[in-house]
Amino acid sequence: MSNLLGIVGSVSNPSKTRTAVEIALQSAAGEFDIETDLLHLAEYDLETADGRKLEQYSGDTARALELIISSKAYLIGTPVYRGSYSGVLKNLFDLIPRGKWQSNQAPLENRPVGLIATGATDHHYLSVSQELGPIASFFGAYQVGGGIYINASQFEEDRIVDKKVVQRLQNLGKSTIELSQYIDKSTFLSSLGPQF
Numbered sequence: 513m514s515n516l517l518g519i520v521g522s523v524s525n526p527s528k529t530r531t532a533v534e535i536a537l538q539s540a541a542g543e544f545d546i547e548t549d550l551l552h553l554a555e556y557d558l559e560t561a562d563g564r565k566l567e568q569y570s571g572d573t574a575r576a577l578e579l580i581i582s583s584k585a586y587l588i589g590t591p592v593y594r595g596s597y598s599g600v601l602k603n604l605f606d607l608i609p610r611g612k613w614q615s616n617q618a619p620l621e622n623r624p625v626g627l628i629a630t631g632a633t634d635h636h637y638l639s640v641s642q643e644l645g646p647i648a649s650f651f652g653a654y655q656v657g658g659g660i661y662i663n664a665s666q667f668e669e670d671r672i673v674d675k676k677v678v679q680r681l682q683n684l685g686k687s688t689i690e691l692s693q694y695i696d697k698s699t700f701l702s703s704l705g706p707q708f
């Protein structure tokens with residue numbers, strides 16, 4: 513079981529998004545006594561979501577879903593594609609159960625989710641709050657702060673050279689675990705869930 517799972521919604525490898533997610537993951541692991549794991553979609557050959565029951569998925573898809581189900585907090589990163597999150601990440605969101613007809617599992621419900629997007633320019637910085645934010649809300653997850661957007665000029669190759677961005681990523685990783693621990697101890701935060 514991982515306490516903190518980094519999800520990288522890019523099929524590129526190396527990936528700028530992965531670099532960002534890994535900084536946040538490592539920072540959280542350095543501060544807290546936790547297990548972390550990484551689900552980089554470049555390394556998984558996922559089936560296309562088609563509404564079947566959770567147990568009917570196999571191979572990489574089952575492996576990816578098991579990682580998500582066995583985790584307690586999440587950092588979700590995406591490259592911006594056409595002003596939104598990537599298509600492969602959309603497919604993963606379509607695969608993740610939310611306690612309804614597909615499965616009674618609802619891994620993201622009442623759990624903290626730190627959101628990260630990388631794009632070429634700053635034109636689509638609102639994709640964090642306006643594209644990733646609503647899907648976190650749909651699952652009944654808690655978005656951790658305002659998330660982080662990083663443009664290409666803040667990277668050199670796949671290394672982040674903007675120190676403020678690095679610090680913000682480190683803070684996001686730690687904040688995600690802090691919120692996870694509060695939720696674990698809570699009565700109300702841990703039972704709110706989505707309205708529908």
Ligand SMILES: Cc1cc2nc3c(=O)[nH]c(=O)nc-3n(C[C@H](O)[C@H](O)[C@H](O)COP(=O)(O)O)c2cc1C
Nearest residue numbers: 522524527528529591592593594595630631632633
């Ligand atoms: C198909 C495609 C669409 C893209 N659309 C956008 C976009 O709308 N806005 C933007 O700022 N960058 C866009 N980009 C650039 C990527 O978001 C950017 O290079 C990102 O940092 C790549 O992350 P990765 O290395 O993790 O895959 C696009 C790239 C591709 C391949």
